[in-house]
Amino acid sequence: MLREVLRKPVAKLGLVLLALMPFAWLCSGIFLDRLGPNPAEYLIRSTGDWTLRFLCVTLLVTPLRVICNMPELLRFRRNLGVLTFFYALMHALCYSVFDMGLEWDEIVLDIAKRPFIAVGFAGAVLLSLLAATSFNAAIKMLGAARWRSLHRAVYAIAVLAILHFFWMRSGKQNFSEVFVYAGILGALLGWRVWHAAHTRRLSRP
16 A cells, blocks of 8 residues: 555655655744744754654665565665755755845855864755756766766765764764764664665675
8 A cells, every 4th residue: 555655646746745844844934934943044043953853764775675575765875865865955944045135255164163163064064966867867977887886975965964963963972863963873773884785795606
């Protein structure tokens, strides 16, 4: 039953609409003035949190596909990756507009001065490259092997995201959420490394 639902074309649309609900809630919060005493900080933090959540869900697709033997899940991995980029872009825009007032010279100085901004910027650049090459035309242009090598940068993105979150929380010494996300991403990346090594061993004559 579930596999039949996942095969339907409307399933992708449903995923996108569901994934955009947090963004719609944040937008409504702006107009209804329900984001608390510091709406700018709330928006920056919330878009960052949702970026991490969608990164975790994106990386969860392959383990679920293999463990549950559900190849249909692969249909959603590209959409989830693009949605991760979307929330990362919103996070960067909220920082640039609300925190820095679109003062580009100040933004460049901030990237150079603060490590957690620098690693966040590096992760955003890598994520932009993956989003820009997530379409069939890019796969044909780069070639499958080169495209797969490029998209292994998701490992680096996960590490940079956790570093960004860790250094951001270091000022208040509040690391509980950092450890949760680090544990989830560490487990997912560790599984992918183990599975790749296991597959190579099985393929040897």
